[in-house]
Amino acid sequence: MTPEQVKLVQDSFKQVVPIADTAANLFYDRLFTIAPELRSLFPDDLTEQKKKLIQMLATAITNLHQAEKILPAVEDLGRRHVAYGVTAQHYAPVGAALLWTLEQGLGAAFTPPVKDAWTETYTLVAGVMQNAAATTAAPKTKQGLMARLFS
Ligand code: HEM
16 A cells, blocks of 8 residues: 555545444445345444444554554454454455445545545455454354354
C-alpha cells in the first residue's frame, strides 16, 4: 500500500465514523443477504458485535501507516476467528459487504482510487488473519467436537 492509499482510507473512514451505527446495520444486512449461511456463526443479538467491529476497524485504520504495530493484534484476531467457525472462504463475502457498505456511506466520495485503497486494506488485513489462522491448531469448534464425538 502506498502512503497515498493509507491516507485515502484514513480520510474516507473519518467520513463514515459519524454514521457508524447506520453503516454497521447496512453491513450486516448486506452480509446476510449475500451470504445467509454466515448468520448462524453470529449471536442472535448483534449489538455488541457491531460495536466491536467498528472499534477494530477504527484501530486498524488509525494505525495503517504503522502496520507492523498492529500486526500481532491482527494475527491474534485471525486465530480467534478459527474458534468462531470462520474459514478462508468466508472472507470474500465479508469483504464484498464491507466495500458495498462504504459505497453506500460515502456516495460520490467512494471514487475508484478510494475503492482500490479499501480493497487493498481489506485484502491485507484478511490475508494476515487467514495466514495466522492457517498456522493455528485445529479449533475446538462445535463442528470439530461433533466430528470427534461421532467419528
Ligand atoms: C478484516 C476482517 C475482520 C475483522 C476486522 C473482524 C473483526 C472482528 C472483531 C473485532 C470481533 C470481536 C471478537 C474478537 O475480537 O475476537 C469479531 C468477531 C467475530 N467475527 Fe469477525 N472480523 C473479520 C472477519 C470476519 C469474517 C470473514 C467472518 C466470517 C463470517 C467473521 C465472523 C465473526 C464472528 C462469527 C465473530 C464472533 C461473534 C460472537 O460470537 O460474538 N469475521 N470479528
